Amino acid sequence: KQYRIAVIPGDGIGKEVMPEGLRVLEAAAKKHNVSLHFDHFDFSSYDYYEKHGQMMPDDWKEKIGKHDAIYFGAVGWPAKIPDHVSLWGSLIKFRREFDQYVNLRPVRLMPGVPSPLAGRKPGDIDFWVVRENTEGEYSSVGGRMFPDTDREFVTQQTVMTRTGVDRILKFAFELAQSRPKKHLTSATKSNGISITMPYWDERVEAMAKKFPGVKWDKYHIDILTANFVLHPDWFDVVVGSNLFGDILSDLGPACTGTIGIAPSGNINPEGDFPSVFEPVHGSAPDIAGQGIANPIGMIWSGAMMFEHLGEKEAGKSIVEAIERTLAERTLRTKDLGGNADTTACGKAVADMVD
Amino acid sequence: KQYRIAVIPGDGIGKEVMPEGLRVLEAAAKKHNVSLHFDHFDFSSYDYYEKHGQMMPDDWKEKIGKHDAIYFGAVGWPAKIPDHVSLWGSLIKFRREFDQYVNLRPVRLMPGVPSPLAGRKPGDIDFWVVRENTEGEYSSVGGRMFPDTDREFVTQQTVMTRTGVDRILKFAFELAQSRPKKHLTSATKSNGISITMPYWDERVEAMAKKFPGVKWDKYHIDILTANFVLHPDWFDVVVGSNLFGDILSDLGPACTGTIGIAPSGNINPEGDFPSVFEPVHGSAPDIAGQGIANPIGMIWSGAMMFEHLGEKEAGKSIVEAIERTLAERTLRTKDLGGNADTTACGKAVADMVD
C-alpha cells in the first residue's frame, strides 16, 4: 500500500525543518520498503493568510481529509497575526473537525541533550503524556456580563462528556497495557475543582476495571507537576484533560531538556480522519531564515507518524538514528552545543537510518 | 500593641511542628519586643470531626474571626475522611469566608536544601508566587446531565469577576513594585482558554498602566511551567488564577527542593478578617507520630505572619535563623539528610534568632 501524506510546512522554521523531515522519512521508507506519496500544501501559514484573508481555503477538509496523515511544520507569527486567528484557524480546527482527540507526546531523556535536572541519565526518564485534545477546559461556552462596570464578570465552562473522557482514557490504558511497566497515572484536581474533576476520577476508576493488568494511580495536578521535577522516573503513561495535558506535555519535555526537539501527534485513533504530526516547537520567528533550526522535532514527529501508520520498524529506525545523531557533538545543531546547521543535522539523521 | 493569634494545629504532623513554630515565634517576639497572645483551638481536625461530626463548631467565625492572625498546622487525613470534607470544611472555608483572596508563597533556593535543578546555587532563585484564592476555576457552579447514559456530561464554570481579578493583580503589582527587580510575570492561557483568560490578560494590561515602574510580561501556563524548570532566575513576582497559582506554587518549591519546608499565607490584605499562615506540607499521615517531621515550613510561616502583621524585623530574623540552621547538617531533619528530630531542629532555629 502507498501512504498519501499531506505536507504542510506552515510558518517560520516550519519551512526550514520540513525538508529535513521529508529527507529522513524517505530514507526510512526506502530501508523498510514503505511507499510514501507526498502532497504539498501552502495553507495554514501567514503567507497564505496575507494573500487570501484566511488561514485555509474553504475546501480544506476535502483537500486533506482523505490523506493517511498530515505532516505539519509550525504555524503562528504573533507579530503579524494574533494566535487566536492563526492557531484557531488551523491547528485547533484540525483537532476538532478531524476529531483528533488524542494529543500524544513522549518525555524521554535523550543522549547529548543537557537536562536541567541534576543527576539524571538517558534511560532514566521515558514516558508518554496522553492529552485529551477536543473538549475540557478549551470550550467556547461562556461569556461576559455587566461589561465595563464594577460588577463585570466572565465565565467559561469546562465541559467533559462521557464519550470524550472515556475514549481518551481507553487510549491511555491501552497504551499503558502495551508497555513493559503497564503503569498509568491520571492527572486530577478533584480536591479543588469539585465537579468536573471528580467526574474524571470516576471515569478513570470505571475504565481501570477493564484493564486489570494496568497498575494505576492519580495525583492532583499541583503535586504532579512537582513530581515531574522530583521523580520523573515514576511515570510510564500520564493522562490528563486538555489543559492538564497541555501543561504536562510542555513541562515533561522541559525536564528532559527536549522542548526544542520534542515531537507530537494529534491523533484520531480510529482513522476516520487523518492525524497531524508536528514538532512541539513553534515557528520561532526569532531564528527563522538563518538555517540554524534544529530539525529533530520534525524528524521525530515523522517517526511517530510511521508508528501511527503501523510501520513500527520504520518508526523505530528513525528514533534510533536520532539517538545516534544526538550522541555526536559535530552532528548536533547550535541549540544543543553542536555546530551543524539544519541541513547537515537532517542529512546526518538520514544517513544513520538503518 | 499585643497581637492575638489563633493557634490551630489540626491533624498529623501539624500537631508536631506547631510547638516548634510557637517556640520560634516566642523567641523572635522576645528579641524584637513584640507582644503575642496565643489562643489554642482543637477544631479543623479529624479528632474534632470524630467527636462532633463536623470539622468546626457552628460559631467558628466568632471564635477566631477577631484575631490578628491564624497560625495553622495542617488539615486532612484521607484514609479517615475525604479531602472534600476536611479541606472544604475548614481551609477553603477560611479562604472564602474570611476573604483571604491572596495566597502567597516564596520560591527560594535555601542553603543546605538539595535542589533537583542542576547547577543552581542559593541566591539564584528568589521569587514569590501570588495566587488568586477565592474564585476562578474553583467555583461551585456547574453540574451533570444525562447521568449514567452515553450522553452524560458535566460542566463546571470558571468565574472571574472584575473585583476578584483586579484586587489580586493590584496586590501582585504592589509586591513587585516593592522589590528591587520590580518585575511581574502573569500566568495566562489565552491562546487556548478563550474567554476567561483573555479577560485576565485585559485586566493585567489595565492594572499595569497604574504601575509604570513595574516591568511585566506574561507566559502561557504550559511554557511557564517549563520556564520554572529551565529559567527559574527569570522570575520576581508571578501572579496566577486560583488553579494556575496552585500549580505554580507547588512546582516552584519543588524546583528549589523546598516543597517540604515551604510556608504560605492565605491573606486578607485589608485586615477585615484574619489571615491564615500554614506550611505547604499537609498532615503527612505516613510520618506522623514519629517526631521526625521538619518544622521549618511551620516556622517559616511564622515569619510570613510577622511580615503580615507589620513586624518586618521579627520576620526577617526568623528567615535568617532558618537559613543559618539549614546550613548546618547536624541541625537539619532527616528529610534533608540531617539527624535532628523535630524538636532539636525547632530549638536550633529558636537559638539562632537574633
Ligand SMILES: CC(C)[C@H](C(=O)O)[C@@H](O)C(=O)O
Ligand atoms: C488541598 C487543596 C484544595 C488546596 C488547593 O488546591 O487550594 C491545596 O493544594 C493548596 O494549595 O492549598
Ligand SMILES: CC(C)[C@H](C(=O)O)[C@@H](O)C(=O)O
Ligand atoms: C497554541 C496552543 C493553543 C496549543 C494548545 O494549548 O493546545 C499549544 O500549546 C499546544 O500544546 O499545541
